[in-house]
Amino acid sequence: MKRISRREAMKIAALAGGTLLLPVGLQYRGYAQRANGTVEPFTVPFRTPPVLNPTRSDSTTDYYQITMRKARVEILPGQTTEIWGYNGIFPGPVIRQRRNRVSTLRFINNLDVNTSLHLHGMTSSPQYDGYAEDFIPPGYYKDYVYSNNTSAAANLWYHDHALAQSSQNVYRGLAGMYIVQDDEELALPLPKGNYDIPVIIQDRQFAPDGSLIFDNRNQTSVMGDVITVNGVPWPRMQVANRKYRFRVLNASISRSYRLALSTGDQLTVIGTDSGLMSAPVNTPDIRLAMGERYDLIIDFSRYAIGTRVELQNLFLPNNAFFDNIDRIMCFDVVRSETDDSVVPNTLRNLEFIPEAAAVRTRDFVVQQRNDGVWVINGNGWDRNRVDANPQLEEVEIWTLRNTANVSFHPMHLHLIDAQILDRNGQPPFPYERGWKDVFYVGENETVRVIGRFRSYSGKFMYHCHNMVHEDRDMMSQFQVGRGGIDPMSAPARPLPAPPL
């Protein structure tokens, strides 16, 4: 069965002389469409970001170096756009690391703004967690060390986290994927190699001259009218009639998506933010907020050669609509291949933390204050204030409450992986039943999550992953245990850097 997209629905309404008066592709809630018309969806070839090689490796550690710099790149066909990129590309290079190998990542700041580097999904020691005030100033560098030994294989991502600046820095390009793999995961007969594909979704808005427009709509959200995947607008991917694994990340600043296939066929979810699920879950669609990752299998053997399958974005409320925003990318089934990959019925043994294990419950109300500032329990960011102090290895339930119906808040906890107990008293979506670090708190939703605070003492941030909200000011911190390493204790150093 073919779905009717919102765009088609609007066209039908217009033809029927309906009262739906949205001029398609022009204005919606004051958002202007700019470069959208200059690129036809599904005409630009799909690609994946390059994989970054270590500069050197020894018996325990791989050493990587990334320079943050301005560059002009082609995003819209035939035009160039100035970005602020990790190694000058959009998005940054993919890092693939093995569990239990140490990564030392050197970040050099050749931009003219402060940056801070956060590896989202990693259990990091406080001084390497990308604390929002632990800046790498222009002309400085910092070496970040990650053990990769706490969580399972998972899709992480690295992105900027500079206080009040992260939405701008990430919008201009500072984001990339970081994949941790381990023996257990690699032993599964899942699609591998050329059939294991990063899919980084980001919306952007461009001026007629190709430059990026950053408009945060009076500190509410940055909405683009061009959907990019791995830096390509609405790409077209040629696939064989076999299974593929897609590591999907929503790296957008403010836009969430509802993913579905144009054929109406189900998506097979095998992993959440923090690694594989216990068993694959089939679902007709997935709600994907900023910062969330889902690992998907799509089996193209269902389709005849010559079939086009679109990855669509079904309508979500409070999400600025432009023409073609309901499309993400397409797959053209162009060749026949044998497929020895299998999606096992059991992917891994997942521990579900029982509610009874929690020693306390904390309440967090996420809202917009009367002065317009986005806050948690009425407060914005204050480096000298701590809002929760779980002890090491304690289990807590955090109730995340959004009492408004005008905005949604993907809430992210640093340091730990957690699980959703319920949303508005109902079980989470079946595809959310794994370890996660971002929790979609939709309009009028109350989400309860349970997690164990472990591996490092110290101060860690939690915040909304709409980076416009995060920047002003929906971010706070918790302190695990007593003491711990000061997040500001390993400051960036001036260039030139010694050899890595």
Ligand code: C2O
């Ligand atoms: Cu992905 Cu604190 O962020």
Ligand code: CU
């Ligand atoms: Cu994070």
Ligand code: CU
């Ligand atoms: Cu928010």
